[in-house]
Amino acid sequence: MIRVENLWYTYDGGNYVLRDVSLEIVEGEIYYILGDNGSGKTTLIRHLNGLLKPSRGRVLVDGLDTRETPVSRLAEKVSIVFQNPEKMFYMPTVIEEISTTLRNFGVENPDQRAEEILREYGLSRYRDRSPFTLSGGEKRILSIAIMTGWSPRYLVLDEPTIGLDGDYRRRLQWAIDRHLSRGGAVVIVTHDMELVLEREGRVVILSGGQVVYRGYTQELIDLDPGQLGRYGLVKPTYARSTSYMKTSGVIRDYHGYCGVFAEVAGVLDNV
Amino acid sequence: MYRIGLEAFRFEERDAALYRLDPRAKLLVAFIYMVLTILVNSQAIQLLITALLLATLLLLGRLGRKLVKNLVTLAPLMTLVFLANYLVSGDPMASLLPTQKLLNLVMSLNTFFLTTNPDDFAITLEKMGMPLTITLAFSLSLRFIHVLARVLTEIVEAQLSRGHRLDTGGITTRIRNYTAILIPLIIISVRKSISVAETLELRGFREGARHTPFTTMKIGFWDVIYVAASLSIATALLIYGGAVETALLEILTRHLEYMAI
Amino acid sequence: MKEIVSIENLEFKYLGARDKALRGIDLRLERGRRYLLVGASGSGKTTLARCITGLIPHFYQGEYSGEVVVDGMKVSETPIQRLAETVGYLRQNPEEQVLMTKVEREIAFSLEFRGLTTEEMERITRRVMENLGISHLWGRTTDTLSGGELQKVVIASMLVLEPKMLILDEPSAYLSPMAVKNLQSLLDTYIPGQSTLLVIDHRLDYWIGFVDTVIYIDRGVVRYTGSPGRLLNLLGSEEHRLNIPLHIRLSHDLKQVVNTRGVNS
Numbered sequence: 001m002i003r004v005e006n007l008w009y010t011y012d013g014g015n016y017v018l019r020d021v022s023l024e025i026v027e028g029e030i031y032y033i034l035g036d037n038g039s040g041k042t043t044l045i046r047h048l049n050g051l052l053k054p055s056r057g058r059v060l061v062d063g064l065d066t067r068e069t070p071v072s073r074l075a076e077k078v079s080i081v082f083q084n085p086e087k088m089f090y091m092p093t094v095i096e097e098i099s100t101t102l103r104n105f106g107v108e109n110p111d112q113r114a115e116e117i118l119r120e121y122g123l124s125r126y127r128d129r130s131p132f133t134l135s136g137g138e139k140r141i142l143s144i145a146i147m148t149g150w151s152p153r154y155l156v157l158d159e160p161t162i163g164l165d166g167d168y169r170r171r172l173q174w175a176i177d178r179h180l181s182r183g184g185a186v187v188i189v190t191h192d193m194e195l196v197l198e199r200e201g202r203v204v205i206l207s208g209g210q211v212v213y214r215g216y217t218q219e220l221i222d223l224d225p226g227q228l229g230r231y232g233l234v235k236p237t238y239a240r241s242t243s244y245m246k247t248s249g250v251i252r253d254y255h256g257y258c259g260v261f262a263e264v265a266g267v268l269d270n271v
Numbered sequence: 272m273y274r275i276g277l278e279a280f281r282f283e284e285r286d287a288a289l290y291r292l293d294p295r296a297k298l299l300v301a302f303i304y305m306v307l308t309i310l311v312n313s314q315a316i317q318l319l320i321t322a323l324l325l326a327t328l329l330l331l332g333r334l335g336r337k338l339v340k341n342l343v344t345l346a347p348l349m350t351l352v353f354l355a356n357y358l359v360s361g362d363p364m365a366s367l368l369p370t371q372k373l374l375n376l377v378m379s380l381n382t383f384f385l386t387t388n389p390d391d392f393a394i395t396l397e398k399m400g401m402p403l404t405i406t407l408a409f410s411l412s413l414r415f416i417h418v419l420a421r422v423l424t425e426i427v428e429a430q431l432s433r434g435h436r437l438d439t440g441g442i443t444t445r446i447r448n449y450t451a452i453l454i455p456l457i458i459i460s461v462r463k464s465i466s467v468a469e470t471l472e473l474r475g476f477r478e479g480a481r482h483t484p485f486t487t488m489k490i491g492f493w494d495v496i497y498v499a500a501s502l503s504i505a506t507a508l509l510i511y512g513g514a515v516e517t518a519l520l521e522i523l524t525r526h527l528e529y530m531a532i
Numbered sequence: 533m534k535e536i537v538s539i540e541n542l543e544f545k546y547l548g549a550r551d552k553a554l555r556g557i558d559l560r561l562e563r564g565r566r567y568l569l570v571g572a573s574g575s576g577k578t579t580l581a582r583c584i585t586g587l588i589p590h591f592y593q594g595e596y597s598g599e600v601v602v603d604g605m606k607v608s609e610t611p612i613q614r615l616a617e618t619v620g621y622l623r624q625n626p627e628e629q630v631l632m633t634k635v636e637r638e639i640a641f642s643l644e645f646r647g648l649t650t651e652e653m654e655r656i657t658r659r660v661m662e663n664l665g666i667s668h669l670w671g672r673t674t675d676t677l678s679g680g681e682l683q684k685v686v687i688a689s690m691l692v693l694e695p696k697m698l699i700l701d702e703p704s705a706y707l708s709p710m711a712v713k714n715l716q717s718l719l720d721t722y723i724p725g726q727s728t729l730l731v732i733d734h735r736l737d738y739w740i741g742f743v744d745t746v747i748y749i750d751r752g753v754v755r756y757t758g759s760p761g762r763l764l765n766l767l768g769s770e771e772h773r774l775n776i777p778l779h780i781r782l783s784h785d786l787k788q789v790v791n792t793r794g795v796n797s
Contacts, residue, residue: 012278036708036711037678037706037707046428049431049432051432071432076434084425086458087426089454090450090451090452101434105434147433162705163702163705163734165573166572166774194737231710232711234712234713282673284672284673388673389633390632410633466625466628466629470628471631472591472612473621474631475613476613476641477611477613480645482645485636485640485657
């Protein structure tokens, strides 16, 4: 479990970018951190593996205080996939990019394991290409493949769907589901409401560095659009139709409906 | 600790007298102080110059906090200069002089760079007859140094998250760790510079094109006063340096005696 | 002349690239209409925009054939600077499109090369800023702006030249959904009816209600041009690499099921 306790943070000693944020991240659950640009989302996730240390309050990862634990030790538990994959690539080939990270975390048979990961993520045909020559979607999937290779317990994804289309989006979904099914926790920072409503999970909305909303994904459907708008968010169309179904008595509650929508669409795609 | 901070050297808008002066006047004064610092070899007078510059930055520029950050960042360099001189000369007082000079040079530059936005700096250079290509290169690099500093921070963060240890291991591990930072940095810098070149094209910039800057600059009353005051102080110190030094030393010794008693 | 852009049999291969980025593009864009250009990443969307703005073939070299005519000018024979007066091009990362420290200088930058007086430049800049509702940003430093503000400043810096067409490349990538909505209402109220808009975005759900025509491009070939509604029917029947919004996929698929099996089966 990750415990964020009364976290305050300032970059320059003056303005607090995070103000008294408390949060618990439990294994097996998915968390969505939402909020407008500049609300403190990315600052918050940088605390989870100790890249940033709290100005006040503390962050405990499986009981380890991030102020007293080296980043390398925390990174083994908490894997953060940042928005721009290009900032992490430096090896000449895709396969080495994966195996070098496995070695960093002391995974056994890193080379063999890297080959397996390539296959799992459908990247085998890029094995010997330079990561920089891949397309945007391929780069992002590769960055996720790299960052999940050693089976970290917590997976943090920063805006994972930007520039990700069609097939790559499905592979992202697959990676998230697999991580959850193995008992890990997933934390997603995103603006993509469709991604949020596809699974049932917990939602935390930040605004001006403070937690302004806590709840579950299905509850977002009932939130007033004006209130969501203040946090920079817009409901997707189908959320409005689900909401209509409830007021007209077709369904009794939203429980499970978000996921059901996605599932039905998936099933029908294959009819 | 890995955060790459250039904040201490960065221009930030502020409502203070020094910010409102014409950049050309500020550049001239900075230059006067630099010449003075280089020419003067008396430690007492260097101390006086430090005091003058401090007064200018604090009173006219309201730069207290920023100046502290700025000097703290430069402290290792100044210590290094001091130690190097001390090792050669073995005389701690004599080794102080080059350190003082460095401090004063930095503060002279601060009176200009911390208070002048890069756009105005570019126009100043243009008015002095430099071609637009060069002045733009100046202001763009000043702007992008900060962008690249941020990119660098993010690269370091990404690599630390991948389990890289930046400051441990043998030589080969260390070299490998630094390539992990350098390669993405180089590739992203190249991409960014191509993108900026694209922007220049799309915004109508052409080499040798006729250019009318949007901001006009006018030398005002206070600019003249600022330059005249600094110039007279500098001249006085250069000409009557000896007398001033004796007077200063006398005051200082009397203070010291007083404290000793 | 009804068209603002007319492209005939355009092919382009970047220097050193293995495959052609564009293969036999034929396209006409009419004045005053709004277009959405969609396609998976790497399908040639940005390359096409570069061909309209003149960055190809003047800035990016490669094998170029076919013809692009923008507002009566042959792109291959017109300098980028001249084309920029007709087509404003907002690219992906606003940060790399900002050249100056002060907001008003940034917006006025293009005007500095047109032999205008300072007063004229200031008048135009103030008017554009007022129109976009960003007058309060006058005097601010560009790196203290939020993503949405910065994007408006970049748009303003193109609008000072009064272009007849705007191209926005992935405008939603750096914005929250609400900021995208704000951008749309800004485009709605400010962009005059006569100007043409070409939005490049892989987020169909954001733009589908906003545009008249969708152009779908895949691996350098235009696969579809027409109304958004018909695109979705077409995509239902073939393999594609797009993100179709969930509700549209759902209604489309249900229709298919009903049609093939009947309501009662």
